[in-house]
Amino acid sequence: MxxxxxxxxxxxxxxxxxxxxxxxxxxxxxxxxxxxxxxxxxxxxxxxxxxxxxxxxxxxxxxxxxxxxxxxxxxxxxxxxxxxxxxxxxxxxxxxxxxxxxxxxxxxxxxxxxxxxxxxxxxxxxxxxxxxTNKTVETYHGMLGKSRVMRVLYQQIEQVADADTPVLILGESGTGKELVARAIHNESKRCEAPFTAVNCAGIPSELMESEFFGHAAGAFTGAQKARSGLLKEAEGGTLLLDEIGEMPLELQAKLLRVLQEGTMRPVGTDREVAVDVRIIAATHRDLELRVKEGSFREDLFYRLETLTLSVPSLRERGDDRELLAQSFLAELTADSEQQPVFSPEAMDCLYQYPFPGNVRELHNAIERAVTFCNGEVIERSHLPERVQNNLAAAVAAADRSEDGNAEHESSPELKSLNEVQQDYVRYVLRETGGNKRKAAEILGVTRRTLYRWLAEEA
Ligand SMILES: Nc1ncnc2c1ncn2[C@@H]1O[C@H](COP(=O)(O)OP(=O)(O)OP(=O)(O)O)[C@@H](O)[C@H]1O
The missing domain is CATH 3.40.50.2300 (Response regulator)
Incomplete structure (x- = not known):
């Protein structure tokens, strides 16, 4: 706390x-x-x-x-x-x-x-x-979401916050790993010291060592002045190393020394400097696979993975999708005279599309829709094409699996969105062997919503 x-x-x-x-x-x-x-x-x-x-x-x-x-x-x-x-x-x-x-x-x-x-x-x-007031927690340190998986994550953040040991945050791109790292910092006893985030993939590998660990004056061409480096600059606080999988092997050894001994050696010096910083590492890569391939040190991996948090994808977050969409819409139109609303078809599209880019992609999709809509209603056509077309893919999949009739595909009978949704829901239920929990998870809705759809269909 x-x-x-x-x-x-x-x-x-x-x-x-x-x-x-x-x-x-x-x-x-x-x-x-x-x-x-x-x-x-x-x-x-x-x-x-x-x-x-x-x-x-x-x-x-x-x-x-x-x-x-x-x-x-x-x-x-x-x-x-x-x-x-x-x-x-x-x-x-x-x-x-x-x-x-x-x-x-x-x-x-x-x-x-x-x-x-x-x-x-x-x-x-x-x-x-x-x-x-029967209020459920909808935001936590700037993170929106009240799904069960997110509430579990909030609890885990509180459990690891005070440990002062490294934390590894895993999750697909755009799921909010940086927000999770900030929340850990804000909940920890380091909360009044700085939080620094650095993307390892964004620093050229030849500069990375001096960027992280600092250098003496004249250590290499162009290093006129000494620099203390990102680790030392974050002294007392928390340093998020995003995309840790992209860190070169030699630097991984130096980072391990920081984690184990609390010391580092700036480039061009022969003295060890003490450093007090909490490291949080994040990645959307499979680090275990990188260890097997030999591009990530096994000892560093084990040091980091003791406290691992997994940030759920948007697909696992049920009705958080609507909560996020509505809140992004409100935020993006806060200064406008008109506050548009989502048409039911547009909302259905948002529920059906799998959002591989997660919350970031959802935000961008809504930003686009706000730009193209008439100010009153956000229609399906205002959403990015890939989000709209996911439904078409679903119909094709459902049709193919229903009767295996290829001809049918060449002259498709146009269906209403409602029919498309019903077809797809039935298709997913078939594919999951009738398991409603699994089907709801894939469809990205709560089981309650799935039961409602099925009841409406009956
Ligand atoms: N739960 C959430 N509530 C509100 N905004 C969110 C949430 N999760 C993510 N975002 C927003 O989505 C964007 C992406 O989040 P963030 O950069 O933390 O993701 P990431 O997992 O670190 O992505 P990457 O792996 O690509 O670095 C940010 O603009 C962030 O504010």
Whole structure:
């Protein structure tokens, strides 16, 4: 879990320092300001779980902060500190919405107890609120999706986040591997240090060593100045090595040394440099096959694969497809006067096409449709041709397997989309031996949707 955030507003430097130190030593992430004016903009963007504020401050007093903080979405808890003798004011603060108050001089142990109590209460309140509104998680660190496979992935992200060991993320191109890597970083204790993503396939192999591990001045022609390299620049944070399968063998050995010893040797030097960075590797390739072929080191593979996460393809994500499509449409037309909707035929196409390029391809398909539609309805014809034509392929496949009649193919009887869908659903059911779970998976819909289609047909 990422550390919980606490914001302290206190103008007495001695007390502020003490509070920050005590809270940090309890494992919280703490920021501090001396006035309400400075604090407010930071609180709004940093979104702490708790604000501790002195009541009496230069400029606006702590009371002024209460309505602002409490109007925030997912509002932080508020703890006020008052001087002895201003208890009446503190009671007024509670009426305004503050959660608790303490009087000076502060008893640190009691303060920490109060902080723990307020944070626990806030966590419980938000769980209860989400149960009441029956809200299911649809986005997680910028990832949209509430399918079962995605919810399992969110859980796995939380399980690996704090381990601080390397993680290997597998998944087809465009499934969101970089988003998963960012989520791991944001959930980890390194969340306040930088997250850097680098595509190994995008760096010429002759430059890769110095790009990653740095170099001394004059190490090679053109290296006038020394450079610390990507690994060192990501110090304290997380480095995503995308397309790890493309890393040359010699560099794989150097990377293994970083993972095992926490050291590296910049090009043109003979000294080892310590480096503290969490490595996340990602690939859409079959690394095991690369190991067998001899283009990927076996020892590096085993070091990386201990914590492996697999990002599901769009085909495995059931109704996330519609959720993603609708949300991309809303995002792409946010500034337009008209908000187009998908025609049922267009939505069916999106469900039938297998999207080998996954979420990225879906996004591009919708972007194209928004450009070509009349602003009101996105029709099938506005989608890229390959997405539209998938249905034609399905009819041909269904027809061929139904009667094996090649002549029929040369003079096809034109069918309605509904008939095409029914034919294809029947075809997939036949191919899967009537296994509805498997058929729904291939069709990219939930079993519920499949049962609905079958019921409509009956
Ligand atoms: N669950 C999701 N919700 C919203 N957007 C997503 C989701 N998954 C992926 N995307 C978007 O799809 C695009 C591709 O994602 P990303 O680059 O993370 O994929 P990738 O698996 O790393 O691809 P590649 O293997 O080609 O590098 C990005 O624009 C990303 O924002």
């Amino acid at each position: 990422a550390r919980e955030r606490i914001y302290v507003v206190e103008d007495d430097p001695g007390l502020a320092e003490l509070l920050v130190e005590e809270l940090e030593s309890e494992g919280f992430s703490v920021r501090h300001a001396e006035s309400v004016e400075t604090a407010w903009s930071e609180i709004e963007s940093w979104q702490p779980a708790l604000v501790i504020s002195d009541l009496r401050l230069p400029g606006a007093d702590g009371m002024a902060l209460i309505p602002q903080v409490k109007a925030m979405p997912d509002a932080p808890a508020m703890l006020l500190i008052t001087a002895f003798g201003t208890v009446n004011q503190a009671v007024a603060a509670l009426k305004q919405g503050a959660d608790d108050f303490l009087t000076k001089p502060l008893d640190m142990e009691y303060l920490l107890h109060t902080v723990a109590k307020l944070l626990q209460h806030r966590r419980l309140t938000s769980v209860v609120a989400s149960i009441r």
